[in-house]
Amino acid sequence: MFSKTCEYAIRAMIFIAQQSKDGSRVGIKEIAKGIDSPEHFIAKILQDLGRKGVVQSLKGPTGGFYLDNSGRKTTLATIVKAVDGDDIFSGCGLGLKQCSDKHPCPLHHEFINIRKDITNMLNKTKVGDLQEQLDKKLTFLRRD
Amino acid sequence: MFSKTCEYAIRAMIFIAQQSKDGSRVGIKEIAKGIDSPEHFIAKILQDLGRKGVVQSLKGPTGGFYLDNSGRKTTLATIVKAVDGDDIFSGCGLGLKQCSDKHPCPLHHEFINIRKDITNMLNKTKVGDLQEQLDKKLTFLRRD
């Protein structure tokens, strides 16, 4: 469904939302442990998201990654688009060069319903909402 | 959603169902042209599906790939499982080592609905059904 990069990105964003809700920042090492990802790999992913304005960061002592209140309203769709592009939102399920109602592949009519559900889900789900459930220990970002 | 290999496999299966419905066989070159895929690549994919009993073939002159009436009832789920494994049917959407109701990731409750829709769709859709729509020129396997 999503690339490994994108899975890590989403998990990291939720973790950062949680750890920085009091206005503090969280470092790469803590993030990597918190979501069980390779440290340098998630660093690169977050740098990329930083350049795109999806996450915020600060260097130096007491530095790290954080999300402000508006960042916590970021939708999963924003993250997925930034990392994986918009293939999942508009690409053909059977790999035709483009998806089209006028020139549909055999799976088109079934597929666009599912694609719409995925799109709706990603558009409506905000990082902050997921973080709240995490706070209540209702969900988890790693398997211990 | 699916790997390139799996996309080609599904398109090839539908094409073979169409071209062999009169009891004849269709060669690799024709299949590659018909679905716009690399010739040697789809050959390997179909050999693999052949070994797994998902498609039938015959060597020599007048040889090629074909599907009998029972093969035409093959579901997309069978093809997807044979090629991509069952990640899409049971894997965690955020990449946790395993998906579980007891230890759900933040996306779990939203994700299992979509996964169920995908599973239902793949289980109910048969190669022969898709081939019929193709015959009526309602759908296409390539973009010209």
Added chain:
DNA sequence: TAATTAAAAGACTTTTTTGTCTTTTAATAA
């Protein structure tokens, strides 16, 4: 201001996926 801290940047490696090419095997037809 100098030392320290932590992200940013970028080069590099490994693994997986995707794609290509050549040789072998098995079927048919002359």
Added chain:
DNA sequence: TTATTAAAAGACAAAAAAGTCTTTTAATTA
């Protein structure tokens, strides 16, 4: 039964994804 045809098999190669390591830059703190 020999020549021909087409899939099977398997070795390679290229590209993309995933992961690692080192150096640089920009903050903070002493």
